[in-house]
Amino acid sequence: MTGSATAVEPRGGPLVVARVWLRDRPLVPLLLLLAGLVALLEVVQPGIVSVNWVASTMRFAIPLAILAACQTMTMLTGGIDLSVAVVASMSAYVMATTQSDIGWLAASLVALVPAGVVGLVNGIGVGLFRVHPLIMTISMSLVVSGAVNVYARSNITGGTRVPSEITDLGGQSLLGFLPNSLIVFIPLAALILVALRRSGYGRLLYAVGDNEVASRLAGVRVGRVLVVLYLISGLLAGFAGLIYAGVIGSATGRLVDPFLLPSVAAAVIGGTSIFGGRGGYAGSIVGALILTVLVTFLNVMQAPEAVRQILFGAIILAVAATYTRITEGS
Amino acid sequence: MTEPLLEASGVVKRYGSVTALRDASLSIRPGEIHALMGANGAGKSTFVKVLTGAVRPDAGTILLRGQRREAHSPAEARRSGMVSVYQEPAILPDLTVLENLVLTETPVDAFRTHLEGLGIRNLDLRAHARTLPLATLRIIDLARAMAIEPDVLLLDEMTAALPADLTAGVLEAVAAQRGTAGSVIFISHRMLEVAGLCDRATVLRDGSTVGVVDVAPGAEQEIVDLMLGPSADGEKRRAPDATSGPTATAASDATPRLSARNLAAGRNLADVSFDLHAGEVLGLVALEGQGQDELFDVLSGQTRPGSGEMLVDGSPVRFGHPSDAIHAGIVLVPADRSSALLMQRPVRENVALPRLAAFRRWGLIDMGEERERVGSAIDRLQIDTRAQAEVQRLSGGNQQKVTIARWLGSGVRTFLFYDPTRGIDIRTKAEIYDLVRELAAAGAAVLLLTSELEEIQRVCDRAIVIFGGRVVDEMAAGVADEPALLRAAHGLQSATAGDTSGTAS
Structure with missing residues (x-):
């Protein structure tokens, strides 16, 4: 580090030791950042951090964390899914417009069908026709927004309403600070975490992102892996949309659209490389929590909307850049 | 004897600890066609790069017409009268032929004359280069070089993979240069062409010029002997x-x-x-391409x-x-480890990868079983796994062992090894030879391409x-x-x- 002597491994100041320690425990700095933000929030607005506040923060973070799962998994293969936000909006809207006729459960399932179709189309485009994921999913998100507009116009008479079962799931906390949506999120998150670490399919996501040529030579049918991946991503996005409709208690055709950048940011802050092969879901969950607290923080500061946007973007950039330096330092 | 047109002497070039050129020299007379020969790894391509100014030598002088030449780029070498044509034509595919000519300030009429001499007539100069077949582009590249009338024309594997009629045209055109003011440095793997075309041949071995041969009947044997060196x-x-x-x-x-x-x-x-x-x-032996x-x-x-x-x-x-x-049951072990391995992933995942490719293995992995299976493959190949968190931290030899280890015990019966010992230390090489023999002894069929000829008798x-x-x-x-x-x-x-x-x- 100082360049005074020959470079031997154990040399270097405490800073280097700390960096090595952090590199092997990438969640630690994220959790520290989260705790720091919460502490700062309490300082700025004493009394804000309460049981209710924790519950509400988690309620908002859960749909974001599900969308971040889509980004984490696609980014692990070197891709990205920029259609998740509009797909989530679409599912929420389809559910809210059909539930009066067929009931909340059937409406929710029906709402996941177009989400799965969009995911499948993304997967076929990326996996089989080798369209770049950025182009493919952005194009599909335009198609989806247009389709939702057409659907909304044909549905003027129906009106939208989010059924109470969904609002109970997304927006209520029966056990104090534990929101009900944890009932679905904990098993889902556990499934994703285990699948990425311990399943053959999870390994293939890392393999494809690390070296597609080598994966192919080892017999991996990369196209199939990607088709399934984007299908899963679409379904998860649709599911996140339903939960978020429950959080808000109403649904429009653009409900979840603003979550696009945060979903990517949560995964990036969480340590997943957009170049593929590196990262994991645990970091993305903490990333989603950090972003949600950050939004509260900016709201509490009572800054004008424009200033909040500027700060939000700048802070995401700073965190992502710093964190990448810490965890990938050589 | 006339003064040499181009004279290089005592050229040394090191890349880190590797010495590519120890003492390379070359002397070209005016109007002569001179072959530059050498086996794989003799330093031929480095020498060409030094001559064309693409690489700066660590020592040695290059004299052009008795003047010290200081070219630091191919463009400068070109201005000083030395033009090279490579196997891959230096033509921008998105421009038309004419635009490519203008770019290099080539006289168009002379270009046309040479092009027709080489056997291509009625070429539309407004055609975009990317629409033309590769063979045509290479002829265009050559005609362009000849149109500039360089003092020294360097042709590197010019006839490789050309159709027979175009090859004949090229050889004729090169032969026509004999006795003109300009000289030709001719590099080819095809001994017959060298024998039929060239006046003299300079032979490189292990980075040094080991001899200059007057090309006459029977000279092929002398050239081959020089390329091989004293028998070992x-x-x-x-x-x-x-x-x-x-x-x-x-x-x-x-x-x-x-x-x-x-x-x-x-x-x-x-x-x-x-x-x-x-x-x-x-064993499979072939020159490049x-x-x-x-x-x-x-x-x-x-x-x-x-x-x-x-x-x-x-x-x-x-x-x-x-x-x-x-x-x-057929698997490839490529020479380039970066196209076989997940460099950021651990040894265990790299070894286990092929097994997970099948759809029915997309589910949960039996970690205990995997550790056991991978462990036995690692033991068998004696892979040094001290740095096993990421394969990219392993040595080249250990990386190569990982690419082989993944196929052991997986029912593979036919191995295709593409130059498996490229860039690997001697000890690991010997281990890989033993392993290849073991695989065959256990009933596998092995196809082994090698660029090191002594491997044929050692392993095949x-x-x-x-x-x-x-x-x-x-x-x-x-x-x-x-x-x-x-x-x-x-x-x-x-x-x-x-x-x-x-x-x-």
Whole structure:
């Protein structure tokens, strides 16, 4: 580090030791950042951090964390899914417009069908026709927004309403600070975490992102892996949309659209490389929590909307850049 | 004797600890056609880069017409009167032919004259370069170089993979340069062309110029001898001994494990047939760009052959994806580890990867079983796993072992090794040789391409030589010494030569 002597491994100041320690425990700095933000929030607005506040923060973070799962998994293969936000909006809207006729459960399932179709189309485009994921999913998100507009116009008479079962799931906390949506999120998150670490399919996501040529030579049918991946991503996005409709208690055709950048940011802050092969879901969950607290923080500061946007973007950039330096330092 | 037009002497070039050129020299007379020869790794391409100004030598002088030349880029070398034409044409594909000419300030009329002399008439100069066939582009590149009337024209593998009629045109045009003011440096793997065209040949070996030969009848032998250097027979060890000999001979009566029948693909692979038997290590020798890359791509399922067929255990197979080849028990171990390994992933995941490829293994992994299986493969190959968190931190030899380890115990019966010891230390090389023999002794069929000719006698039972996309020779390892292989690889007939009717004469 100082360049005074020959470079031997154990040399270097405490800073280097700390960096090595952090590199092997990438969640630690994220959790520290989260705790720091919460502490700062309490300082700025004493009394804000309460049981209710924790519950509400988690309620908002859960749909974001599900969308971040889509980004984490696609980014692990070197891709990205920029259609998740509009797909989530679409599912929420389809559910809210059909539930009066067929009931909340059937409406929710029906709402996941177009989400799965969009995911499948993304997967076929990326996996089989080798369209770049950025182009493919952005194009599909335009198609989806247009389709939702057409659907909304044909549905003027129906009106939208989010059924109470969904609002109970997304927006209520029966056990104090534990929101009900944890009932679905904990098993889902556990499934994703285990699948990425311990399943053959999870390994293939890392393999494809690390070296597609080598994966192919080892017999991996990369196209199939990607088709399934984007299908899963679409379904998860649709599911996140339903939960978020429950959080808000109403649904429009653009409900979840603003979550696009945060979903990517949560995964990036969480340590997943957009170049593929590196990262994991645990970091993305903490990333989603950090972003949600950050939004509260900016709201509490009572800054004008424009200033909040500027700060939000700048802070995401700073965190992502710093964190990448810490965890990938050589 | 006239003063040399170009004279390089004492050229040294080191890359880190590797010395590519120790003492390379070259002297070109005006109006002469001069061959530059050397086996793989002799330093030929580094020397060419130094001569053309692409690389700056660590020591040595280059004199052009007696003046010290200080060219630091190909453009400067060009201005000083030295123009080179490479196997890959230096033509911008998105511009028209005319725009490419303007870019290099080429006189268009002279260009047209030379182009017609080379056998291409009625070329539309407004055609975009990318719409023209590669062979045409290479001729355009040559005509452009000749139109500038350089003092020294350097042709690097100009005739490789050209159609016969264009090759004839090129050779004629080069011959016509003899006796003009300009000289030609001619680099070719094809000994026959060198013999027919050149006045003298400079031979490089291990980074030094080892001789200058007047090309006359019989000079080919002298050139080959110089390229090989003093024979080192004493050190050779003949690996295929009593253990493998009987298996190999017995196997030749049985149905071959893998057969290639008239395989053709791409521009370079023209017509290759061979049989590979269980228990046998078949060596494959070829100079660069003779179709061996395409052959391995086809055999490993990465590309489909243009024509011909493959048989596994006597039944025809078609591979649309490497996984088809793997199902048929055929795997590729490439030379370039970066195209075989997940560099950021641990050794264990790299070894386990092929097993997880199948859809039915997408579910939960039995970690205990995996650790055991991977552990035994690692033990068997003695992979040093101290740095096993990321494969990229392993040495090249250990990386190569990882790419082999993943296929052990997976039912693979046919191994395609593409230059498996490239860039690997001597100790690990020996381990890999032993491993290859072990695989064969256990009943596997092995096809081993090598760029180090002594490996043929160390590891193989039999060798085939590919030249111009065809098998030109087949020999038992016992007679496949370096001179015999090198002669065959350069397209020269040997006493035991098989069918060479296809090669361009």
